[in-house]
Amino acid sequence: MVLSVNEARDKALDAAEQLFYARGIHAVGMDDVRARSGVSLKRLYGLYPGKDALVEAVLDRRDQRWRERLTAYVDKAGDPRARVLAVFDWLALWFAEPGFRGCAWINAFGEAGATSPAVAAQTRLHKQRFAAQIAEWSAAAGQPAEVAEQLFLLAEGAMVTAGIRATVAPAHAARAAAAALLRQD
Amino acid sequence: MVLSVNEARDKALDAAEQLFYARGIHAVGMDDVRARSGVSLKRLYGLYPGKDALVEAVLDRRDQRWRERLTAYVDKAGDPRARVLAVFDWLALWFAEPGFRGCAWINAFGEAGATSPAVAAQTRLHKQRFAAQIAEWSAAAGQPAEVAEQLFLLAEGAMVTAGIRATVAPAHAARAAAAALLRQD
DNA sequence: TAGCGTAGAGAACCGTGGTTCTCTCCGTCA
């Protein structure tokens, strides 16, 4: 079975993403990625110059997919206020997925943020995009910027807590708080 | 200079805590701990059976100190409502400390939570204690348990975000959200 | 003062993991 470059890249990224997320970055060896993906070490190093580059590629693709899934869900909601709250409903769905282990960027930042500028930068970029998306939906619902920032903090707290406690409940608590914070007028 | 067992333990824990927090656990070698603490490798391994045990001891001592510092600050506040909000004022002070890099347990959990049951358990215990403390202060201010949980999520979100963005602002945003969430009647 | 035990410095040992290299196979093309 001969894989095209794109097929090999996909398989490598799939395997690496699953392994890094489940075990943490440093706990996964390149040989683990090879074993799960079926892509030989030689080809892995042809696709990516090294483990660092693979980590970056994984985080980059995950960022796109994560935000696409979120926006696809929110776009199904009706009025602006419901769309803001839908963020937290989607968090509940995400937290309930088997193997959920918190936010991949928060985990990666805790592990490598201090030693890898690339990981730190990707984390900041991802979180900034998420915050900007919340701000956009929040503004559409007539909310001031301060509220958007508060909603973002609730979402972050829910992700972290759901990961540590391995439970969906924080999403519901955060949703209730969000509903209470939204200005009525 | 001959150090007593307790003196050597303190020096080892001080050095290990600073290094682990600043760089992450796996990025710090036992020889780094030896270099910073001045405690020889031989003695380090006499005090703690291995790196894992040292990590546990560091997190354990930090848990006690962290909660002591928080409660000491909150205890200076007056009425129950002010005491609840004082939690977020203290977070602002903490975030502003030089070298602040987020919550040590969240970072450790992201790095080793999946592979080290001890780290995972210590993280859960620490967060449970923090949540219980907030619940206690919150209840004293006449707030229902749901609000306490929401305040906890705000604090967690603020810690994570302050760590990633390297700014104090999340503490202020979380404080404003907390003030808005507290029931008035 | 001689011997003992402890402690430090630092080398040594050993497994792990990132990266590279070798060998072989197989499909392609002249």
Added chain:
DNA sequence: TGACGGAGAGAACCACGGTTCTCTACGCTA
């Protein structure tokens, strides 16, 4: 059909880090 080139399997290489061991110095005690 035979040479070539890319790809996989897996060994090899090499650095790093956790852990242990050796050697030496020094203080205490009989």
